[in-house]
Amino acid sequence: MTEAGDTRPAEGEARAPRQSGLQRLIRHVPLIAPVLLWAVPCWVLLHGGQHWPPPATPVGTALFALALVGMPFAMARGHGRRQQDRAAIVGDTLLGVGWVLFTWSVLLGVLLRLALTVAGVGESQDRARIVSCAVLGVTAVLLGWGYAEARRVPRVRRLDVVLPRLGPGLDGFRVALITDTHYGPLDRARWSARVCEMVNTLEADLVCHTGDIADGTAERRRAQATPLGTVRATRARVYVTGNHEYYSEAQGWVDLMDELGWQPLRNRHLLLERGGDTLVVAGVDDVTAESSGLAGHRAHLAGALSGTDPDLPVLLLAHQPKFVGQAAAAGIDLQLSGHTHGGQIWPFHHLVRIDQPTVAGLSHHGVRTLLYTSRGTGFWGPPFRVFAPSEITLLVLRSPRH
Template identity: 85%
Template sequence: MTDTSETRSADSAAARATERSRLRRLLRYLPLIAPVLLWTVPCWLLLYTGQHWPLPVTLAGTALFALGLIGMPLAMARGHGRRQQDWAAIVGDTLLGAVWILFTWSVVLGVPLRLALTVAGAGDGQDRARIVTWAVLGAAAVLLTWGYAEARRVPRVRRLEVRLPRLGAGLDGTRVVLITDTHYGPLDRARWSARVCETVNTLKADVVCHTGDIADGTAERRRAQAAPLGTVQATHARVYVTGNHEYYSEAQGWVDLMDELGWEPLRNRHLLLERGGDTLVVAGVDDVTAEYSGLAGHGAHLAGALHGADPDHPVLLLAHQPKFVDRAAAGGVDLQLSGHTHGGQIWPFHHLVRIDQPAVAGLSRHGTRTLLYTSRGTGFWGPPFRVFAPSEITLLVLRSPQRPPTP
C-alpha cells in the first residue's frame, strides 16, 4: 500500500513538473506574441465590434494602437537594451503598463458587460458596444491613475508575528524589518528612497534585511537613489543579498556599494544574532541566477551560507526568489525571507508569477519546519503602476514557544 501511494505521489509530482516545463517553454515565445495580443485585442474590442464610430474616430484610434504596437517594443529595447536610455525606458514601461491594464479590462469587464447588456435588452447593438467601450476606457483611466499613485507612494508597513518553534526565549520579540525590490531606475526616486528609510527607522528594528533587486542599472548610475540606504538604522545588523537584477547590472558593484553604505552583504555566509543566552543564525545566499552570470565566486550555496553554524540554532535565511525554499526546507531553515514576485504588481499578472514561484505573497509553510515570507516588494519594476498588489515594508516580530509570560 505504501509503495502504491509513493508511486502515485511520484507520478503526480512528475506530471506537475512536465506541465510547468511546457508552460515555461511557452513563456519563451511571449516577447513575440504578447505585444501583438496586448494591442490588437483591445483595439478590436473597443473599435470594431459593432460600435460604428465615425470614420475619423476609427482611423485615429487604430493609428494610436498601431503606434503603441510599434513604439512600445522599440522604446523598451532602447531603454533596457545596450543603450540604457532612461527616457525610452520610461516611455516603453509606461506604455506596457497602460496596455496591460487596457487589455485586461477589455476582456474582464468588456466581454461580460456586453453579454449582460445583451441579455437585459438594453439599447441596440451599437449602443451596447459604445457603452462597453466607454466603460472600459473609464475603468482603465481610473486604474491607471490609482495604480500610479500606489506605485509612487511610500509603502505601508505590514506587521505580523512569526512563531519559530526553535527560537529561544531570549530572542522572543526580535524585530526584523524587510525591504526588497526597490528597483531604483529611470524614474528618479531619491526622495522616495529617503522617505522609505525614514519609515524603516521608526520601526526600531534589530535586523533590517534587503533581499535584492536594489536597482535597474549599475551602482555608479543609481548611486544617488540608493544613498539613503546608508541612513537605515538597526540595533544588530543591516544585511543584504543579491537579486536577479543585480546580475543584469554589474552585481559586484552593488555588493561593494552596499558594503560602503554599511550593509553586510551575506554572500553565501551568515552572522549570529545573540541575546539572552540564545542564538539566531542570519544567513544569506546569492540569487539563483548568479551561477549563470559568469562572475567568479557568485552562486547560490546554502551549504556555504550555513558552514560552521550550530545545527541546533534556528536559521533565518535571506534568498531573493521564493523558489529557493525547496533547498531551504531540505537544509532545515526555519524562516526564509524573499521578494522578487512584487505580488504580481499589476493584476492579474500574479497568475503568471505562480508558474515560476511557489508563493506570490505572504507567509507559507514548506515541509515540516520551514516558513517562507514573500514580500510584495517595496518599489516597482518597469511600469510605474501597482494594481491590487500594494507595495510593503514588512515588520516581522519573531516569537518563541518559550516566550515568558506577560506580567
C-alpha cells in the first residue's frame, strides 16, 4: 500500500517506458520536415548575406512562407478524404520543388561557399549571391529535366538472368515487367497507351505488373488503366497488389485487372510449360494487405506455392523488395518487385534503403534467390524523376544447361 501523495508506481504496476531523445525527435519529424524543407532554401537564397535590392527579400520570404503553409494544406485536400485532383497536383508539385531546392541549398550552400572562399572570393555578399544563383540555376535545370523524365515513356532495360534450376526448354523465356504506374491526378491515359504499345513490341511470353497501379479507386482511374487491356503476351499477363491499392479499395483494382484480362495472383500460382520444362509463376498480396482489414487479403507465400513441385523453378511477384527474406527462406529462384522508384528524386534513395534491402537492379539473397527491383514505370506524387529514370524491364531467363 502506498502512502498518500506518493507518486511512485505501486509494486507490480507497469512503468511507462521512457522515450529517448531520438524517439521524441522522430515523433516530431512530420512537423519539423516541412519547416526545414522551405526554411533552409529561404535562408540560403535570401538571408545569407546577399543584401538583395528591395523588394526581393520580403517578397521572396512571403513566397516561401506561402509554400510552407500551402503545401501540406493542398496535399491534405488532394490526398485526404476530399481527393481533389487539382489540390493534389499543387501539393505534389510543391513537395518536389521543395525537396530539390532543399537538397541543392544544402549541398551548394556548404560546398560552393567553401570553394569560393578557397578561390579568394572574399566579400560575403558576392559569395552569397553566387551561391543563390547557382542553387536557382541547378534547381531549375533539374526540375525541367526531371519533369520530362517523369512524363516520358520509359526506356526498356534488357538483361539476361541465369536461373540454375531452369530447364533448357525454357531458355530464352521473355518476361516483361511494369510496375508502379501510379495513375493519378495528372491524367496519363495517352501515356498509359504508349507504355502498353512499347510493352507489346517486346513480344514477351509473360507480362507482369507488380502493383501500385494507381492513386485513387479503380472507378476513378479507369480511363488511365484501360489501355492495360491491350497488352499482349504469348503465355500470360499477371498482376499482384501494391501498398497503394490498399489506400483505395484494393478489391476494385483486383476486379478491374481481371476484367482487363490480367490474372491477379493473390497468393496463388500458375504453371507455364515450354519445351518439356515447367516454370512456376506465383504471386502474393502486398505486405501491407493484412493491416488493411480487407477480408482475405494478406501476403501468404505458403498458400501461393501450395501444391507445386518443390523441384520446379519459381518466379515470384511481390510488390516490395523486403519480402525477399521470406522468398529466400522458401528457396524462390527469382523475385520481381517494384515499390522503391529507385528513390525517384535524388538523394531520396538513401532514405528508401532504411526500409528496403535494395533500391534497384538485380541482387542475390540467400542460397539461390535472385531479386530484381524495378525503378518503376511511372511516378508517385511529385511529377519529377531526378537521377532515377523510370523503366520497362525485359528479363530473358537463361538455363545453364542450354
